[in-house]
Amino acid sequence: MSADVSVVRTETVLASVVEGYRGTFAAQEPAREVGAVLPAGWEGVLFGFAVPLADLRPDGTPARDGIIPEIDLPRRMYAGETTEFLRPLHIGDEVVQTTRLGSVVEKHGSRGRLVFVDVEREYAVDGEPAIRSVWHDVFLEAADPDAPVRSPRTDADAVAAADWSDEVALDARQLFRFSALTFNTHLIHYDRAWARDVEGLPDLLVHGPLTRILLMDAARRQHPQREAARLDVRAIAPILVDRSVRVVGRDEGDRTVVTALDAADVVLATADITWRDS
Structure with missing residues (x-):
């Protein structure tokens, strides 16, 4: 697949879709009507996966989406992103999304072969770019139950050094709703047998694309008057x-560093947010 191939889609930012996210994950925030600014990060509930059932991989992720070449590795994960917010989207806007393939890099690590794929997206309104994003996905070999467990990365000082903190725990109903909002059929988010027996996880996995919105939301609620210019996420x-x-x-200053940790201070994800106004 050539990097100059693009897929162009057009979608209106519907209040019903935005309310579906707000009512499930941000109920403390006010409802938003047509004309209201779409919070930075919430563009992640737009443009759900649009791949026929026949073009899905066994794990429910797209095999053929017109962008990413077919990759002969069974597992796919969100690894992070870099997103630039050039100007706000509004509810009711007609948005044109252009998606292209970025870099494709194959590596060999301690757990076998990996392929890192970048997906570039631009969101434009009236011909003017509003958001540019590069998402990083990684394709992996099948989970090996006999592989040695890697030592987790911990950060015991993150809580003590923090200026603010929040807490979140997501249940299976919320994971189902996010899958439904984004038409995400990755089995790892709703099929416990698949998550445990095939992916080697203790339970269902929270979506990486949902995590990035939640981290952005947490920072935005602490700084309601500030406008995000850039979001860098690492899963x-x-x-x-x-x-x-x-x-x-x-x-x-003009940055906020957000860290998600479990009860044992294991780092789960980080987000580095740059604010447009200081």
Whole structure:
């Protein structure tokens, strides 16, 4: 697949879709009507997967989406992103999304072969770019139950050094709703047998694309008058259903560094947010 191939889709930002996210994950925030600004990160509930059932891989992720070449590895994960917010989207806007293939890099690590794939997306309104994003996905070999367990990355000082903290725990109903909102059929988010027996996880996995919105939401609620210019996310360890996650933030001028940790101070994900106004 050539990097110059693109898929163009057009979608209106519907209040009903935005309310579906708000009512499930951000009920403390006010409802938003047509004309209201779409919070940074919430573009992640737009443009759900649009792949026929026949073009899905066994794990429910797209095999043929017109962008990413077919990759002969059975597992696919969100690894992070870099997103630039150039100007706000509004509810009611007609948005044109252009998706292209970025870099494709194959590596060999301690757990076998991996392929890192970048997906580039641009969201435009009236011909003017509003958001540019590069998402990082990784394709992996089948889970090996006999592989040695890697030592987790911990950060015992993150909570003590934080300027603010929040807590979140997501249940299976919320994971189902996010899958429904985004038409995400990855079995790892709703099929416990698949998550445990095939992916080697203790339970259902919280969506990486959902985690990135939740981290952005936590920082945005602490700084309601500020406008995000950039979001850099790294997914580090699995976030599992029904587990309490501490979200802590450290403010550094025009930046906020957000860390998600479990009860044992294991780092699950990080987000580095740059604000447009200081």
